[in-house]
Amino acid sequence: MILAAATNQSLAETSNVLIYSAMAVYTLAFLAHIAEWTFGSRSRVGRTAAALTRPAAPAVTVRSQGSTAVLDKPQVVTRSAAGTRDAADGEGAAGGTEKGDLYGRIAISLTLLGFLIAAAGVATRALSVQRAPWGNMYEFSITFSTVAVGAYLVFLLTRMNVRWIGLPLVTTVLLDLGVATKWLYTDSDQLVPALDSYWLWIHVSTAIFCGAVFYVGGVGTLGYLLRDRYEVRAELGETADVLKAHLASLPPANAFVTAVRRARVPFRRFMDSTVSRLPSAASLDKFSYRINAGVFPLWTFTIVAGAIWAGDAWGRFWGWDPKEVWSFVTWIVYACYLHARATAGWKGRKAAYLALFAFATWLWNYYGVNIFITGKHSYAGV
Amino acid sequence: MSKTEEPATTTDEQAAGDHLSTAPKDDREDTAPAPAAFGIIGWTRWFWRQLTSMRVALILLFMLSLAAIPGSLIPQRSVDETKVADFFEAHETLAPLYDKVQLFDVYSSVWFSAIYILLFISLIGCIVPRTWQFVGQLRSRPPGAPGRLTRMPAYTSWRTDTSPEEVRTLALSLMKKRRFRADMAGDAVTAEKGYLREAGNLIFHIALIVLLLAFATGQLFKSEGGKLITEGGGFSNTLTQYDDFKSGSLFDRDHDLEPFSFHLDDFVGTYERSGPQRGTPRVYEAHITYSEGADGIPKKSVIEVNTPLTVGGSKVHLIGHGYAPVVTVRDPRGKVVFQGPAPLLPTDANVTSTGAIKVMDGYRDKAGKRTQLGFTAVFVPTFGGAGKGSMFSKYPGLDFPALALTAFHGSLGVDAGLPQNVYQLDTRKMKQFKNPDGSPYAKMLLPGEKMDLPGGQGSITFEKDIKEWATFQVSQQPGNMWALAGAVAAIAGLAASLFIQRRRVWIRAVRQDDGSTLVEMAGLGRSESHRLPEELGSLAATLHTQAPTSATPPPAEPPAEGARA
Ligand code: HEM
Numbered sequence: 001m002i003l004a005a006a007t008n009q010s011l012a013e014t015s016n017v018l019i020y021s022a023m024a025v026y027t028l029a030f031l032a033h034i035a036e037w038t039f040g041s042r043s044r045v046g047r048t049a050a051a052l053t054r055p056a057a058p059a060v061t062v063r064s065q066g067s068t069a070v071l072d073k074p075q076v077v078t079r080s081a082a083g084t085r086d087a088a089d090g091e092g093a094a095g096g097t098e099k100g101d102l103y104g105r106i107a108i109s110l111t112l113l114g115f116l117i118a119a120a121g122v123a124t125r126a127l128s129v130q131r132a133p134w135g136n137m138y139e140f141s142i143t144f145s146t147v148a149v150g151a152y153l154v155f156l157l158t159r160m161n162v163r164w165i166g167l168p169l170v171t172t173v174l175l176d177l178g179v180a181t182k183w184l185y186t187d188s189d190q191l192v193p194a195l196d197s198y199w200l201w202i203h204v205s206t207a208i209f210c211g212a213v214f215y216v217g218g219v220g221t222l223g224y225l226l227r228d229r230y231e232v233r234a235e236l237g238e239t240a241d242v243l244k245a246h247l248a249s250l251p252p253a254n255a256f257v258t259a260v261r262r263a264r265v266p267f268r269r270f271m272d273s274t275v276s277r278l279p280s281a282a283s284l285d286k287f288s289y290r291i292n293a294g295v296f297p298l299w300t301f302t303i304v305a306g307a308i309w310a311g312d313a314w315g316r317f318w319g320w321d322p323k324e325v326w327s328f329v330t331w332i333v334y335a336c337y338l339h340a341r342a343t344a345g346w347k348g349r350k351a352a353y354l355a356l357f358a359f360a361t362w363l364w365n366y367y368g369v370n371i372f373i374t375g376k377h378s379y380a381g382v
Numbered sequence: 383m384s385k386t387e388e389p390a391t392t393t394d395e396q397a398a399g400d401h402l403s404t405a406p407k408d409d410r411e412d413t414a415p416a417p418a419a420f421g422i423i424g425w426t427r428w429f430w431r432q433l434t435s436m437r438v439a440l441i442l443l444f445m446l447s448l449a450a451i452p453g454s455l456i457p458q459r460s461v462d463e464t465k466v467a468d469f470f471e472a473h474e475t476l477a478p479l480y481d482k483v484q485l486f487d488v489y490s491s492v493w494f495s496a497i498y499i500l501l502f503i504s505l506i507g508c509i510v511p512r513t514w515q516f517v518g519q520l521r522s523r524p525p526g527a528p529g530r531l532t533r534m535p536a537y538t539s540w541r542t543d544t545s546p547e548e549v550r551t552l553a554l555s556l557m558k559k560r561r562f563r564a565d566m567a568g569d570a571v572t573a574e575k576g577y578l579r580e581a582g583n584l585i586f587h588i589a590l591i592v593l594l595l596a597f598a599t600g601q602l603f604k605s606e607g608g609k610l611i612t613e614g615g616g617f618s619n620t621l622t623q624y625d626d627f628k629s630g631s632l633f634d635r636d637h638d639l640e641p642f643s644f645h646l647d648d649f650v651g652t653y654e655r656s657g658p659q660r661g662t663p664r665v666y667e668a669h670i671t672y673s674e675g676a677d678g679i680p681k682k683s684v685i686e687v688n689t690p691l692t693v694g695g696s697k698v699h700l701i702g703h704g705y706a707p708v709v710t711v712r713d714p715r716g717k718v719v720f721q722g723p724a725p726l727l728p729t730d731a732n733v734t735s736t737g738a739i740k741v742m743d744g745y746r747d748k749a750g751k752r753t754q755l756g757f758t759a760v761f762v763p764t765f766g767g768a769g770k771g772s773m774f775s776k777y778p779g780l781d782f783p784a785l786a787l788t789a790f791h792g793s794l795g796v797d798a799g800l801p802q803n804v805y806q807l808d809t810r811k812m813k814q815f816k817n818p819d820g821s822p823y824a825k826m827l828l829p830g831e832k833m834d835l836p837g838g839q840g841s842i843t844f845e846k847d848i849k850e851w852a853t854f855q856v857s858q859q860p861g862n863m864w865a866l867a868g869a870v871a872a873i874a875g876l877a878a879s880l881f882i883q884r885r886r887v888w889i890r891a892v893r894q895d896d897g898s899t900l901v902e903m904a905g906l907g908r909s910e911s912h913r914l915p916e917e918l919g920s921l922a923a924t925l926h927t928q929a930p931t932s933a934t935p936p937p938a939e940p941p942a943e944g945a946r947a
Contacts, residue, residue: 074538074903074922074931076915187657197688297877304869313688315606315699315857317865318597320461320489325454332447336440338880342405343436354444361447373454 011128012187018121019142023177025114026170032107033093033167039103040095041273087231089279092163107166108156114170115149118177122146134204137370141180145173148212155216161279161287168219199309206302211362213295218359220288221352228281228349230272240268285348289341292355296334303327322373326365333358402884402908404512404519404580405436433500434507442501449497453488456480460489502594509587516580524563527570527888527904534888534904536915538922541898544929549891549901552928556921562887570890579908582878589872596864604859605629605638611646612706612723612851618643619696619856640696640858644672647682649850651703653778661732661778668700668852685854695858702853704728704735707761707785708845711741714838719744719755723849726761727805732775735761738807739787739842740794747791748839756790756807757842773826785844786826789815789835815839883907885914887921898932901925 094100122143126133133139152169155162244265252258278284306327311317318324337358340351420428432438457465466486470477484491531537542549546569553571557564562573607624609617617623619639629635652665668685674693685691691698706723713719719741726737741755765784766776773786792812815823815836825833827844834841885907892900903925905918 074540074919074926076536076538076919076922078536078915199688293880297873297880300876301873304873307869308866309688311862312690315690315697315701315855316859317862320453320458322454325450329447329450332443332450336443336447339436339440339443343440345437346440369454 008128008130011124015121015124015128016181018117018124019177019181022114022118022121023174023181025110025117026174026177029107029110029114030167030170030174032103032110033170036093036100036104036107037167037274037277039097039100040091040093040277041270087234087280087282089161089283090164090227090275090277093167093277095273095277104163104166107170108163111149111166111170112153115146115153118142118146118149132201132205134200134208136184136186138180138184138186140204140208140366141176141184144208144212145176145180147208148215149173151213151216161283162216164223164278165216165219168222169216172215197309197313199305199312203302203305203309206298206305210295210299210302211366213291214299214359214362217288217291217295218356220284220291221355221359223278224281224284224288225349225352225356226271226275227278227284228352230275231281240265240272243268285352288352288355292334292358293338296338299331299334303331322369323365326361326369330358330361330365333361402886402906404515404584430507433504434511436508439501439504439508442497442504446497446501449494450488452485456485456488458488459486498594502591505587505591509584509591513584516584519580520577523565523567524572524574524886526567526572527890531888531890531902531904534906536905536918537903538918539900539902540922540926541894541900541932542929543898543932543934546891546893546899549899549925549929550889553889553891553925556925556928557887557889560921569892570888573887573889574885575887576882576884576907578878579882579884580879582875582882584875586872586875586879589868589875592868593865593872596861596868598861600630600859600861600865602630602632603638603861604857605633605635606855606857608701608853608855610725610851610853612725613646613649613849614723615851616643616645617854624856638858640694641676642672642674642678642693642696644670644691644698645680646670646852649703649852651778651850663778666700666703668854695860697857699855699857700852701855702728704733704851705761705763705780705783706849706851707759707783708847708849709739709757709785710843710845711739711745711755711840712843713745713840714748719840723851724759725805725851726759730775731778732766733763733778734773734775735759737761737805740796740804740807742794742796745840748837753791754794754812755840756792756794756809756812757787758790758807760786780848783848784826784828786824787833787842788822788824789833789842791815791839883913885917887918889925896934898934899929901929 092104094104122133122139125139125142129135134143148169152162152165247261247264250261253261279287306324307317310319310321310324333354337351337354340346340354457469459466469480469486473480480486484493488494528534531539544552550566550569550571554564554566557571557573560575562575563577564571564573566572605628607627609623609625611617619642621627621635621639627635646668648669650665650667650669651663654660654662654664666687669682670685670691671680671682672691672693673680683691685698685700687700690700704725704727706725708723709720710718711720720739724737724739726735728735737759739757739759743752743754745753745755747753760773762773762775762782762784763779764775764777764781766774773784790807790809790812795808795811817823817836823836827833829844829846829848832841832843885905887903887905890902892902894900903918903922905914907914
């Protein structure tokens with residue numbers, strides 16, 4: 001318990017400036033992403049079902065290497081599991097346009113810059129209080145979004161197909177930082193003794209990491225749901241033009257209904273153009289499963305570590321404090337999701353809804369429980 | 383992996399992937415309508431199958447998560463009884479209704495227990511057959527190669543001049559070297575790897591049962607008691623020494639308490655001086671001397687909020703802290719009738735404290751009559767009421783301590799045999815000392831000051847030495863080690879179950895009409911097998927260096943089934 005060190009006010013102010021600067025850079029990244037998606041849509045407006053389904057490929061692609069070619073390595077041919085849709089991944093936000101791609105690259109560079117600045121902000125905050133930067137919700141929030149962006153950048157680096165996440169990610173990061181600086185801000189200070197334990201490092205850092213990764217998984221699930229609906233529609237040939245014809249054939253209705261009907265066609269065009277550029281539903285499904293399943297053991301560890309800490313701090317390792325209740329709920333719902341994936345009749349959309357519900361409980365556990373419910377987990381100053 | 387019916391392919395693939403997991407492949411049987419004609423046994427079997435199906439496990443899990451929620455929104459008796467009492471006062475009609483459906487005791491309620499007990503029965507009913515199945519798989523050979531390898535999710539082939547027998551022998555040793563369980567059957571080598579996934583999954587589910595049992599044992603055999611100790615005071619772990627004590631239903635109060643004792647030497651508390659968190663504790667430590675057993679060697683130790691003292695299976699936690707001003711009470715003749723610390727209870731974060739000081743015996747009034755004295759006391763470590771006429775503290779540290787007293791004489795009522803709150807004065811049989819004008823006699827003292835009782839009835843002195851006290855919780859919960867072991871096993875099992883891929887690889891080598899050998903390799907994993915093609919590629923590349931592609935051109939007609947490289 002070394003609490004003598006005074007908080008360093010000037011470092012704390014540097015940290016605030018850095019966080020604001022990061023927000024500014026993220027805003028630019030956000031705009032660049034918008035430009036990327038816009039240029040991507042301009043190139044091929046109305047491109048729909050035709051691009052979606054692959055030509056009926058034979059189950060096995062036969063590669064002819066020419067009669068005398070000596071292969072240095074046998075080629076592996078893959079085919080998707082029986083019964084899954086054979087849709088190709090979309091072309092990404094830029095839709096194959098050069099301009100869109102350029103803006104996309106600018107956006108990613110800006111995101112990287114924003115990440116570095118935000119990380120410096122988190123680090124100076126930590127230095128200013130000489131402890132882990134997660135003693136209150138403000139610190140928790142800035143660390144959370146920084147880790148989420150970090151995870152995204154690492155995924156990009158490992159060549160996972162995650163570039164499409166850029167826009168939704170930067171949007172929510174801006175929201176998160178906005179809420180943090182506007183409503184959750186707490187002056188930098190030391191911890192109350194109850195929070196002062198090395199378990200804070202272990203338990204809270206893994207909690208933040210899990211949350212950030214679950215978040216990325218949640219975005220993947222949302223993408224999957226959108227894309228899956230789109231693919232089903234595309235298979236049935238329900239393009240925006242078909243919708244238009246269908247609406248035109250409906251009997252006339254009052255002004256409001258007509259206005260809604262009129263808005264549906266451009267909205268459908270917009271959605272189709274956006275969603276067609278996402279990876280295929282199968283890829284997104286697999287992506288979000290891998291993310292969620294990948295951090296689930298760590299989330300389990302986080303809860304166990306919390307229980308051990310509670311055993312030290314409060315003399316009981318599990319006492320159904322609201323935070324404990326909601327951690328338990330999130331854990332069980334994620335377990336439900338994993339079970340659903342292994343259960344016939346629950347794969348696909350139903351499992352995806354469970355995954356979204358699971359992430360919603362996680363969010364509530366973080367924001368809702370801290371703000372609306374009092375329990376032993378109230379932090380110093382929110 | 384099998385979702386839609388695609389006749390030939392699906393069955394082929396299904397057969398090849400048979401027993402890749404012990405998970406029930408399909409719940410379709412389980413959703414079949416109940417047998418109408420089976421009678422009791424049929425129904426029981428049907429019910430058992432339902433209960434142990436994945437689908438019902440899923441539903442029970444989901445119900446468990448929903449059922450846990452009300453406990454976070456409605457105050458719980460097990461967490462905070464006073465909040466429950468407040469709720470009863472605030473919601474007169476709702477509260478009894480809630481109470482009837484056990485919403486104040488969610489986690490011990492009938493419905494919550496029913497869900498988790500069913501879930502755990504389901505779990506056992508699921509694990510036992512899966513374990514047998516898995517043991518069976520380990521003892522038998524992986525199934526032989528499917529007829530058409532081209533139908534597998536990952537496939538590769540090439541023609542070589544090496545003889546089929548040699549290719550198979552090479553393949554077998556390659557697979558064994560790569561730590562596959564490999565086996566030759568007919569014209570193909572079958573290999574399988576990743577059994578740890580299934581083992582991990584089973585360990586995880588078994589660990590959940592261990593966790594539950596550990597938790598249940600803990601609840602039944604636990605004990606928990608509180609004790610307030612003033613600096614200089616001590617405690618030995620016997621039932622009579624506790625201020626309050628709770629224990630599980632199987633705890634033996636006479637024999638299960640760990641013999642040890644400790645002594646509070648000093649309590650050290652410092653508080654934030656400035657900033658928005660002024661007054662929040664910074665250092666908060668109880669310095670103690672303890673000895674194990676009936677008369678062990680005394681050892682020194684420090685108990686902090688996050689670091690309890692552990693003696694055998696008992697833990698001593700620091701729970702709270704307050705002040706105990708030391709007072710001296712004298713009778714009219716100046717004889718000391720009471721001297722010592724009087725622990726007072728904090729009422730706010732700045733430790734404004736209230737309580738009672740009771741002089742039970744030894745006091746005689748001016749007329750020489752035996753009576754009792756009682757004082758109500760308000761103590762502030764840092765007096766903040768100057769000029770306002772009220773007593774409140776503005777800082778929890780001892781900056782400007784003050785003690786306000788009013789005095790009573792008469793019967794404290796402690797002889798009535800009824801349990802009494804030591805921090806409250808029962809004034810029903812007491813008379814208050816009054817000022818000449820009839821108003822209650824009260825005085826605020828600074829350390830070292832003395833208050834004379836009206837009419838020369840004696841005095842009370844607020845000594846300069848102000849002691850602190852700390853409350854400790856002594857708890858014993860057997861099963862903690864089992865719970866920890868269960869949790870560690872669960873995490874390890876889970877990681878194995880989620881990160882390890884169970885997969886099969888087949889290598890078939892068949893002589894072609896032109897005398898060359900067609901080598902075909904295929905791989906199949908459980909779903910989500912993104913690394914399978916890479917692994918197959920690497921295996922194929924290795925085998926290919928040993929049995930390279932034939933230099934002679936392939937025959938004009940491609941083989942009827944399969945593919946050329
Ligand atoms: C006590 C509540 C339970 C929890 C928290 C739980 C949790 C989990 C988790 C997290 C997994 C994921 C591991 C994986 O995907 O490989 C899993 C898999 C599995 N669980 Fe449970 N489970 C519970 C009860 C049950 C019950 C009652 C059954 C049987 C009816 C069951 C059968 C299975 C099976 C067969 C798998 C493997 C699925 C696969 O191989 O993909 N579980 N469980």
